[in-house]
Amino acid sequence: MVALFSTGMAKVPDARASTRNSDALPPPDPDTLTLNRCTFGVSNELIGEMQRRGRENWLERQMDWESIDDRETNDFLHRQTPTVFMSAKELAALPNRGQAANELKQATVYRAMYSNRQLYEVMVEFWSNHFSIYHRDGPVTLLKTLDDRNVIRPHALGSFRDLLHASSKSPAMLVYLDNHTNVAGTPNENYARELMELHTLGVDGGYTETDVQEVARCFTGWAVGRRGSGNMGNFQFYPRLHDQGEKTVLGTAIPANGGIRDGEQVIDMLAGHPSTARFISTKLARHFVADEPPQALVDRLARIFLDTDGDIRSLLREIFLSDEFLRSADQKLKRPMEYIISALRSTRASPGPQAYRGVRQYLFALGQIPFDWVPPDGYPDVAGYWTSTNGLLNRWNFASALAGSRLPGIRLDYLALIGRNWRPGALVDHLAARLLHRPLLDDDRRSFIGYLASDKSATKRLPVEIVEERVPGLIGLMLSSDYFQYR
Amino acid sequence: MKLSRRNFLKITGLGSASALAPRLLLAADASDSADDIIISVFLRGAADGLNIIPPHGDGDYYRLRPGLAIAPPGNEQGALDLDGFFGFHPGMAALLPLYQSGELAVIHACGSPSPSHSHFEAQDLMERGLTTNNSSFSGWLGRYLDYRMDDSFGVFHALGMGNAAPRTLAHDASTITMNRIEDFSLLVPEAQKAETEALLQALYAGDSPLENGARDTLTAVDTLAAADPAQYPPQNGATYPDTGFGAQLQAVGQLIRADVGVRAAALSLGGWDTHQGESATLDNLLPELAQSLAAFHTDMGTAMDRITLVTHTEFGRRAYENGSAGTDHGHASFVLTLGGNVNGGRVYHDWPGLRDQDLYGKGDLEVTMDYRNVLGELISKRTPGMPMELLFPDFDQLQFAGIYT
Structure with a gap:
């Protein structure tokens, strides 16, 4: 565990205090660990599928995302969130701009929940967060729909170089980082700086303040087609607003009169x-392995990145097949989106058409609505940020509301979930296998059984009124426990 | 050995799930309610000191910002004069009476000597009180809390408003974070509440950060329920602006009034990254900031004698405007500080000037006052004895300007 915001106060000997550490939770097996990291939530069906195919074959199939049939999800989205399929022109004609933004958030949640292309959706989320764009910034409300469809999704499991080129010409990104106002003579440095600091080199990546200014000059005239231009809402280069002078970026001379090639050459260099x-x-290893990723793994990945020209699948393969990955159980805390979606997937809750309302309520309370992070660095990907009192309390409240079917539009069939296991011991074991996908410590197993049957008799069949009264609470507690907080 | 509240309760045989615990906490906290409270307000995104506290007496200001400068006092939408040289942006009007009555001081050309122009690196360094990266995880205000930590500290000693615990407060114990007071409760069916709490205590009995945080969360929920802060609405006719930040500062005031033992609080107001369309952004944000601070001052009344509020921003903005009616990342900016112990009614400064040869780097206002001089003076005046090398481990040039009594 990373102790960024560690809370270890001075310790006083106390006979009753347990010394249990979350590191000591019985770890999930490699298949479950892989599913935890490569999907938005484990289910027994997925575990079965991975056992049938084998871990490596399952991963290869997930990386070959286009070969996985996802028509059902797509048909659902066509009905539920039609604006995510609209052209720039159709979007601009919408009477209510908020509709596009709202439906893109919904589609993001639904895809995470239902798509068969789970690793793909995980990577879409990763790159959306890497190239983070705040949704409520003027025209971005509409343009982010195009960025999601034309920039992030085509390249999420492709080549980083292609992804970076696409992002640099994304109208949503150009507007969000003000490059649409970056013109010769009085450049605007916003995109240039964040391109190097956040999208490519990193803050210690070796660029100078002069490089920021020179890169800003290279991107002068990179903007978005204006209303009535016939190219509205699409990328547009304005040669007359471009600084045609010579530039030097990271020690490389960029000759005069390069036009749009100046910016493209910068993207290629970066x-x-x-x-x-x-x-x-580092960011990929942090996402999939540990908040402080093992240096040896990062070094191997960096070499593969350079050897394969940033082939994202080659990087993922190295991560998933590494010893570092297999040894990293409980090193990644679920962020709110992962927590909420995995709870819905594990419990097989049946979300109705209004389900997004309930999900949104808790994504908001926990602070991770899709595309709602204001600055350009994206939602933090480390436990220290998310383990706040506010965070824990809202996780518990969500779990209790979900288990008690108190979320608008979401019903949980707890009787179906427990099946015929009405004896406390068997019921707890069955639910732990279905929801937590890992063994329980004896103490915790006893606590759960005690919650069901106060006389601690684990083998007597529970009466129906106790099942009705207690099982939703038990499900809520399991989802509230530390067993369910890691991915 | 210093004892944490939680361990203190364990020793006296009271688990925090006990119904007695909240009342005990309150009784203990009430006895030292005269203690100091420090509030940090971080203006995220690099707030523009040159347009928020415009140097209307410096002709170069108008040369560098022909389209953006705030007009001299007396003009329409002109600066509100402070001392004949500096003024307030007109959006800061709500704070003028506090400046004039001597409870608000301004420190200009102030900031971090770190050359970073990265929001994220500079915010992180400033929250930790450092100029160079090191492995220390704690925040400057967190180290202050660690130094002061004793038996009188309850679970609410560090309060962060928002989703996540602010780095500024990171210290050896938990920070309580919340968005709204009214949402800070365990929403389970009433009949099962006690049992649920007890089971959560058992499930999170270990020593990992997650488990410690979980138990502190449960204690805080109990403490808050017992204190019932809803019975402490704003006093003295204070009206907070109806915004997220206004509501958060109002909540801090409510919790101080409810006497739950707040010793330090941290809040953020974002949106200051004015690369484009700066005038509209400041016209919008500054009244929210100024009216919130003024309302808090009114609300707290005489309690301001033991409360000090201080603002930060990671750096300032380029001295000259860009072609987008905005400004790019710069260096020095400003600090506001408010409280009964402030020698206010002054703009503290060693003005570096805005002639081309005076500017730092690519054309920034130079830092002539390290922000840690302000914070260091505050802490050393209010908590004499705290070693400054503990507060600011990589800064040994502390100089006090007499900002605090």
Whole structure:
């Protein structure tokens, strides 16, 4: 565990105090660990599928995302969130701009919940967060729909170089980081700085303040087609607003009169830079392995990044097949989106058409609505940020509301979930296997059984009124426990 | 050995789930309610000191910002004069009476000597009170809390408003974070509440950060329920602006009034990254900031004698404007500080000037006052005896300007 915000106060000997550490939770097996990290929530069906195919074959199939049939999810989205399929022109004609933003958030949640392309959706979330764009910034409300469809999704499991080129010409990104107002003579440095600091080299990646200014000059005239231009809402280069002078970026001369090539050349330099290789490798390893990723793994990834020209699948393969990955159980705390979606998936809750309302309420309370992070660095990917009192309390409140079917539009069939296991011991074991996918410590197993049967008799069949009164609470407690907080 | 509240309760045989615990906490906290409270307000995104506290007496200001400068006092939408040289942006009007009555001081050309122009690196360094990265995880205000920590400290000693615990407060114990007081309760069916709490205590009995945080969360929920802060609405006619930040500062005031033992609080107000369309952004944000601080001052009344509020921002903005009616990342900015112990009614400064040869780096206002001089003076005046090298481990040039009594 990373102790960024560690809370260890001075210790006083206390005979009753347990010394249990979360590191000591019985670890999940490798299949479950892999599913925890590569999906938005484990289910028994997925565990069965992985056992059938084998872990490596399952991963290869998930990386070959286009070969996985996802028509059902897509059909659902066409009905539920039609604006995510609209063109720039259709979006601009919407009477209510908020509809596009709201439906994109909904589609993001539904895809995480239902898509068969789970690893793909995990990577879409990763890159959306890496190239983070705040949704409520003027025209971005509409343009982020295009960024999601044309920038992030085509390249999420492709090549980093292609992804970076696409992002640099994304109208949503250009507007969000003010590059649409970056013009010759009086440049605006916002995009140039964040491109190097956050998208590629990293803050210690070796660029100077002069590089920031020179890169800003390279991107002058990179903007978005204006209303009535015939290219509204799409990328547009304005040659007359571009600084045609000579520039020097990271020690490389960029000759005069390069036009749009200036910016494209900068993207190419950055995409293949060793600092970018290290920065992206660190972020991927942080996401999939540990908050403080093992240096040896990062070093291997950085080499692969340079050897494969940023091939994202090659990087993921190295991560998932590494010893570091298999040894990293409980090193990653679920962030709110992962926590909420995994709870819905594990409990097989049946969300109705209004389900997003209930999910949104808790994503908001926990602070992770999709595309709602204001600054350009994206939601933090470390436990220290998310283990606040506010965070824990709202996780518990969500779990209790979900288990008690008190979330608008979401019903949980707890009787189906427990099946015929109405004896306390068997019921707890069955639910732990279904929801937590890992063994319980004896103390905790006894606590759960005690919650069901106050006389501690674990083998007597429970009467129906106790099942009705206690099982939703038990489910809520299991989802509230530390067993369910890691992915 | 210093004892934490939690361990203190364990020794006296009271688990925090006990119904007695909250009342005990309150009784203990009430006895030292005269203690100091420090409130940090972080203006995230690099707030523009040159347009918020415009140097209307410096002609170069108008040369560098022909389209953006705040007009001299007396003009329409002109600066509100402070001392003949500096003024307030008109959006700061709500704070002018506090400046004039001597309870608000301004420190200008102030900031971190770190050359970083990265929001994220500079915020992180400033919250930790450092100029160079090191492995220390604690915040400057957190180290202050660690130094003061004793038996009288309850679970609410560190209060962060928002979703996550602010780095500024990171210390050896938990920070209580919340968005709204009224949402800070365990929402389980009433009949099962006690049992649920007890089971959560058992499940989170270990010593990992997650488990410690979980138990402190349960204690805080109990403490808050017993204190019932809803019975402490704003006093003295204070009206907070109806905004997220206004509501958060109002909640801090409510919790101070409810006497739950707040010793330090941290809040943030974002949106200051004015690369483009700066005038509209400041016209919008400054009244929210100024009216919130003024309302808090009114609300707290005489309690301001033991409360000090201080603002920060990671750096300032480029002295000259860009082509987007905005400003890019710069260096020095400003600090506001408010409280009964402030020698206010002054703009503290060693003005570096805005001639081309005076500017830092690519054209920034130079830092002539390290922000840690302000914080260091505050702590050493209010908590004599705290070693400054503990507060600011990589800064040994502390100089006090007489900002605090």
